[in-house]
Amino acid sequence: xxxxxxxxxxxxxxxxxxxxxxxxxxxxxxxxxxxxxxxxxxxxxxxxxxxxxxxxxxxxxxxxxxxxxxxxxxxxxxxxxxxxxxxxxxxxxxxxxxxxxxxxxxxxxxxxxxxxxxxxxxxxxxxxxxxxxxxxxxxxxxxx
Amino acid sequence: xxxxxxxxxxxxxxxxxxxxxxxxxxxxxxxxxxxxxxxxxxxxxxxxxxxxxxxxxxxxxxxxxxxxxxxxxxxxxxxxxxxxxxxxxxxxxxxxxxxxxxxxxxxxxxxxxxxxxxxxxxxxxxxxxxxxxxxxxxxxxxxxxxxxxxxxxxxxxxxxxxxxxxxxxxxxxxxxxxxxxxxxxxxxxxxxxxxxxxxxxxxxxxxxxxxxxxxxxxxxxxxxxxxxxxxxxxxxxxxxxxxxxxxxxxxxxxxxxxxxxxxxxxxxxxxxxxxxxxxxxxxxxxxxxxxxxxxxxxx
Numbered sequence: 001x002x003x004x005x006x007x008x009x010x011x012x013x014x015x016x017x018x019x020x021x022x023x024x025x026x027x028x029x030x031x032x033x034x035x036x037x038x039x040x041x042x043x044x045x046x047x048x049x050x051x052x053x054x055x056x057x058x059x060x061x062x063x064x065x066x067x068x069x070x071x072x073x074x075x076x077x078x079x080x081x082x083x084x085x086x087x088x089x090x091x092x093x094x095x096x097x098x099x100x101x102x103x104x105x106x107x108x109x110x111x112x113x114x115x116x117x118x119x120x121x122x123x124x125x126x127x128x129x130x131x132x133x134x135x136x137x138x139x140x141x142x143x144x
Numbered sequence: 145x146x147x148x149x150x151x152x153x154x155x156x157x158x159x160x161x162x163x164x165x166x167x168x169x170x171x172x173x174x175x176x177x178x179x180x181x182x183x184x185x186x187x188x189x190x191x192x193x194x195x196x197x198x199x200x201x202x203x204x205x206x207x208x209x210x211x212x213x214x215x216x217x218x219x220x221x222x223x224x225x226x227x228x229x230x231x232x233x234x235x236x237x238x239x240x241x242x243x244x245x246x247x248x249x250x251x252x253x254x255x256x257x258x259x260x261x262x263x264x265x266x267x268x269x270x271x272x273x274x275x276x277x278x279x280x281x282x283x284x285x286x287x288x289x290x291x292x293x294x295x296x297x298x299x300x301x302x303x304x305x306x307x308x309x310x311x312x313x314x315x316x317x318x319x320x321x322x323x324x325x326x327x328x329x330x331x332x333x334x335x336x337x338x339x340x341x342x343x344x345x346x347x348x349x350x351x352x353x354x355x356x357x358x359x360x361x362x363x364x365x366x367x368x369x370x371x372x373x374x375x376x377x378x379x380x381x382x383x384x385x386x387x388x389x390x391x392x393x394x395x396x397x398x399x400x401x402x403x404x405x406x407x408x409x410x411x412x413x414x415x416x417x418x419x420x421x422x423x424x425x426x427x428x429x430x431x432x433x434x435x436x437x438x439x440x441x442x443x
Contacts, residue, residue: 026189033193080242082187082190083189118211119188120188121188124205
């Protein structure tokens with residue numbers, strides 16, 4: 001993976017995961033899961049704005065805004081889907097506030113670099129790959 | 145040391161009532177010596193946000209599969225896993241999980257490959273336990289590791305391989321995937337990630353019975369009469385039939401295997417765990433598309 005394109009926050013997250021034993025990586029993912037911000041109220045009444053991530057086993061919806069040259073990412077997933085919430089939270093924290101180009105430049109295989117294959121399984125990590133791809137597509141559509 | 149069976153009236157109708165326990169039964173017996181409760185979910189973190197007090201977690205992806213070969217654990221690996229969870233060979237194991245016990249049934253089937261005798265499902269699973277407002281904890285279970293003997297896995301009785309299925313063609317096959325996967329519209333369950341199969345459709349002559357039809361709206365198994373209506377009257381299964389069930393990777397079909405074997409009493413049911421991810425990518429195996437079961441290929 002080309003490191004130069006990786007935003008600082010995502011690089012930090014990756015390093016944090018890789019510094020842990022495989023078992024403890026799950027705990028960190030759980031922390032991310034608990035940190036996923038609530039959807040702003042203006043979206044709560046507009047479910048049609050949210051795009052479902054079909055690659056994820058659990059229902060997860062996301063929506064990207066580009067405002068004043070900055071990307072704002074919103075995601076929501078049920079409490080009963082902590083893994084999916086964790087993936088969404090990593091991306092929200094890592095991408096929010098970046099320029100559209102920075103988001104588009106994030107390597108598509110970033111999810112595979114977190115060392116979660118063993119802790120979570122490669123199949124489940126694919127859900128995060130799907131999320132990232134959909135975020136990038138929405139950013140591109142909203143005029144990078 | 146086996147824990148007494150749940151005498152619930154509903155279970156008495158099933159062929160093997162000893163394979164199920166009710167939430168009420170379990171709540172009264174938590175902590176009883178000889179009983180180990182196991183949670184097995186689709187979401188690998190669900191256990192961490194709250195589980196039945198004392199329950200240990202077994203994850204199907206990361207713990208029941210061999211990390212390299214597409215296969216289940218070896219006898220040594222299984223012994224190490226169960227010992228580390230505090231499960232002895234004579235423990236009564238009650239497994240529960242999310243999604244109508246989908247993954248719990250899968251774990252139970254894997255336990256069966258190793259001949260663990262007393263393994264049961266919690267009727268209604270995780271969702272019913274929670275819906276009834278029963279106790280949950282986030283505290284990890286305190287486990288005292290025990291010795292579990294090395295038992296070789298027996299793949300001959302409840303497991304079918306691709307070659308077995310080819311030889312089985314002409315006898316009853318149950319495809320438990322969604323109607324869209326069965327007809328060939330798609331290769332993966334609606335809203336599930338693509339797991340990779342090069343062709344879509346079903347194995348010729350397989351009957352389509354989506355697995356979740358065996359579950360009632362509260363996640364418990366349907367009563368005996370309703371299950372008979374589906375599998376005997378509608379599909380046409382008969383007592384001495386040899387049956388193979390399959391899905392995409394063998395997890396949903398474990399649920400149907402449980403229903404056919406333990407609830408309805410069919411004695412020769414195998415789960416084809418290679419399932420569609422193998423069959424749908426294998427070279428020159430027969431496939432049928434569309435809603436009809438299709439004809440047997442000429443040999």
